[in-house]
Each structure stands twice: as structure tokens, then as C-alpha cells.
Amino acid sequence: MIEPFDLNLYQRGLVAALIIGFINGYASAFVLLHRSPLKLTALSHSLLPGVAIATLMVGLGVVSAFMGAVSAAILIGVLTILLSRETKIDDDTILAVLYTGAFAAGIMVLSRLGSNQDLDSWLLGNILGLSDLDLKMSFGVGIIAVAILSLFRRSVVINLFDPEVAASLGIRTRLLDYASFAILILVLVTTLQAVGCILAIGLIVAPAAIVRPFISTPDALFPLSALVGAGGSALGLFLSYHLDQPAGASIAATLAGLFLISVALCAVFRRVV
């Protein structure tokens, strides 16, 4: 049963799945409490043109992809706020228009780059093809993201529960909001190469949704979501080998399956109790 992990390729994939699953799982607790999965979906798609343009300008590399993706996310975020203020159209609508436009632009730029820049790997990821530098970068960003969210968890939770009460208690809520979203962007960018910009959203939303029916405090939600994210991603990778399916798709499908099982278990548990 442990045959796939005898292979170097899968060992590397397993390490990546555990790291990326853990980081995304931890961040998913914030996304669930903030109720922002749709905003993140938009954000993850808008990273693509940043990566494409950076590749076009300086060639494909971890750092250039990272910088391009972050720039695109910031640009789309700022444009959304500005257009929402100017047009009185709500920011969800503007974000939807901008992200589909950005996503389309990204596909067009990538298709111009030729066959050596594999479009599928950016859309659907390639967790088995991550380099040492990719893994180190994921690990570094993961430590920073989890450490910051952990250190400021009290502020984060009060702010998510009631921002005005948080402000009255002396919490700098606007700064906290910007910092939290900056962390989510970092997490998304490091996930991009592993599972692609479409499937990344599953990783950063599903783990907390799986845990949520069984917990009653935010303090439990964060660490348990991280463990479920890591475990679910490793399970997805394992299944991908045995079912001969793409790894990224298998991870996202496994997390979705675990979510349905969690909801069913909760329903059964409620009937019994």
C-alpha cells in the first residue's frame, strides 16, 4: 500500500502535499470565518495573468512567477476598490468582471508563449513536478503565514466576529484586514504551482468546511483545519497514484468528498442524538 512513496517523485509530492495542505488548511479557517470564498476564487483566477506576463518579460522562474502573481492580485484588488467607489456597483460584481477578464488575458498570454510553457500546469498544477526551490518557498511562506495568523489570532477572531467591537477594543481593524488578505494571497501563490489556480480554491476553502460541523470554537477550527488539509491532500495524492488520475484534481476531489462525508456524518449524528 505504501508503494507510491517509495518513489522519489512521490516522496517529493507527498512532502509538498503535506506542507501545502497544512498551510491552506490553516488559512481556510480564516476564509470560512470571513465568509470570503467567492472573493478568493476571483483572486486565485486573477493571479494567472501576473504569472504569464512575468514569464513573458523575464522567463519562467519561481521568483518571477511569485512577483507577477502578487502584483496581479494587488492590481485587481485596488482596481476593484476604486471602481466600486466610482461606479456605485458592488465590489462582488466588479471583481467577477475583472477576474474573468484577467483570467482570459492570462490564458491568451500563456498561449502566446508556446508549448514549453505548459498552460495546463498553471491551470491545474503539477504537484509532482515541484523543484527544491518551490518546496523551500512553500515551506518558508507557510511558516510566515501560519506564524502571523497564530500570533494575531485573538485580534483576527474578534475582528471576524464583530469588527466594530474589535475597533473599540483597540484593534487596528483595517490594518488587520489588509494583512490577512496579503497572507491569503501569499498562500494562494505558493499553491498555484502545486494544484493550479482553479483547484487552489478547493484547498483554501474545503478543510475548514470539513471540520466546521464538529467544532464549537475558533481555537479548535484553525489547527484541526490545518491537520485535515494536510491529511486530505496526502490522501488525494495517494489515491491519484492508485486510480491513475492527475494529482491536483485528485487532491481537490478528495477534499470535496471528505466535505460531503463530514456533512453526512453530522446529519446522522444529529439524528442519533
Next chain:
Amino acid sequence: MSHDHHQLDLANVRYQYGNKEALSDVSLSTHCGQRLALLGPNGAGKTTLIRLLAGLLDPQDGTLNWREQPLATFRKEIAYLPQADHHQRHFPIRVRDVVAMGRFPHIGNLKRFKKIDKEKTEEAIAIMNLGDIANRQIDQLSGGQQQRTFIARALAQEAHVLLLDEPFNGLDIESRCHLSDSLFDLSKSGHLIIASHHQLESVTEIFTHALVLDQKQIAFGPASEVMTSDVVKHTLHSCHPHLHDRAL
């Protein structure tokens, strides 16, 4: 526990949203042990004044002093309690955790939640009779129970001033009586209670003082005197015409 000598002084406080004047010429002095009702029609500036006192807005003019110092230097002594349904729905959090939020100004993000913090939290839960429901989810509680939870959070904060936005809204008669008793007990133990209020017939029963606003200060003083003044009757009549003869 008593801080009766602590005084709140407002002088010529003014605030405007963009070009729209929301509040002007508010000047008053009140102190711990009093229960002050903020009255006035919708848009009169009641919520704006509460938000100024809570530090959520900065006044364009005037001063807000607490214990003869700028109010902003005493943030942890001021507790803000929005309406009961203001927080995010379906948030996974227990009553005990909401009360413990009141310790944030004392411990911040980095200090440990020590024995003293646990004791203050449990003491507040006990004072507000929340012991039986302390492990329940906040969204499983009635409006009255939620108000008691938020007051307990203010007690855990060791706040001297409680700012309540429409605390009696949506409560049944029994919950209103309980809340009224709680506010009475809190002022008796030395807290200053400031609450926006719409139910004019109960002002003199619940509050010791009243401030009537209509984008500026109309009247301020002991509740029984304010509620019988002709100019106040005229101002409040515009928003509660049916109460004009019956309650005022």
C-alpha cells in the same frame, strides 16, 4: 469596584459625515453611577455620539474627556455594546469565549491568558447569570441572553463606562425587565451607563438622566425634568406622535 467620582465631560462636540452635519454643540457632564438615555428621532445623532464615545469616530471639533484626560487614553475603561444582532451570524463561538474577548485590552495578542483573566471572565459570567449557558453557542441564545453576554464581556473588560446601542430593541417583556434590572445593578456598583433608547414611556423608569438630540443638543438633565420640558416634547413628538399625550 465603585468608581463614582469618575466623570465624563463633553464640550462642544461636533461631527459631520462628508458635508452632512450629524451632530453639533453637544456639551454635558455625567459620572459613574448614572444611567443616561440618548433620545431623539432617527438620524438625530444618537449612534454617532455612541461611536464617538467608543472611539470609532474622531470628533471634528470639541473635546471628550474622561477623568479630566482625553477619552482616547482610557480605551480599556470604555465598553461598546452594539445591537444584539450586530455580530456575524453562525460564528462558531461559545458564550464563555465571547465574554473572554473583554480581556483583550489587558492581554493583547501576545500575553498568555492567565489565572486572573480566567477569574475575571468567570466572575462576569456569574454576575450576569450565564453559568448554565456558558458553553452554548452565541447564536443559540435569545436576544436578551445575548445582551447579557455582551454586558458580561464589558464586565470582564473591567470597563467603567458601558455604551449600549438600542439595547432594548427586539426584547420581550421579561428580557426587558431583566436588562433593566441589570443596568440598575451596574450603575449601583459604580458603572456609567449610556444607551440610545426609543421607548419613551420607559425612560424615567430605567434612566436617571436623558440627553435629547436632533443633530444638536436639545436638552440634557435629570430624566424626569427633561421628559416634561416643552421643547423636548416637541422634538420627540415628531418621531413618536402617538406618545405625545399618553407618555410624555
